[in-house]
Amino acid sequence: MSDRSQPLSQAMIRGFVGRCPQCGRGKLFAGYLKPVGECAACGEGLGHIRADDGPAWATILLVGHILAPFLLGVLPNNPWPDWVLAAVIVPATLTLTLILLPRMKGVFIGIIWRSGCVGSEK
Numbered sequence: 001m002s003d004r005s006q007p008l009s010q011a012m013i014r015g016f017v018g019r020c021p022q023c024g025r026g027k028l029f030a031g032y033l034k035p036v037g038e039c040a041a042c043g044e045g046l047g048h049i050r051a052d053d054g055p056a057w058a059t060i061l062l063v064g065h066i067l068a069p070f071l072l073g074v075l076p077n078n079p080w081p082d083w084v085l086a087a088v089i090v091p092a093t094l095t096l097t098l099i100l101l102p103r104m105k106g107v108f109i110g111i112i113w114r115s116g117c118v119g120s121e122k
């Protein structure tokens with residue numbers, strides 16, 4: 001039984017930490033980005049919620065805003081060889097992206113679940 005009376009922020013935070021947006025106890029993901037079909041704790045159906053490109057968009061936005069000030073501050077007066085800069089920027093970008101992508105997907109699933117607009121699949 002869906003109970004969407006909680007605040008949107010709570011559903012978003014639960015999604016961010018990879019928990020069911022309804023109860024906050026069950027896991028949201030069965031894999032890196034694959035949501036579980038139903039919450040193991042409360043039975044809420046989550047597998048039919050499609051976040052589409054929203055999480056990728058939010059991840060690019062955040063990673064860009066986190067790394068852009070560093071790049072703008074370092075590149076004009078770069079004291080290091082280019083390969084050193086690349087050896088720092090590329091892993092930082094990949095790491096931030098891989099950390100943030102499932103969290104952003106959880107946030108979007110939380111928003112979609114809380115709004116009740118879960119699509120035509122259900």
Ligand SMILES: [Zn+2]
Pocket residue numbers: 020021022023024025026039040041042043044
């Ligand atoms: Zn649950």
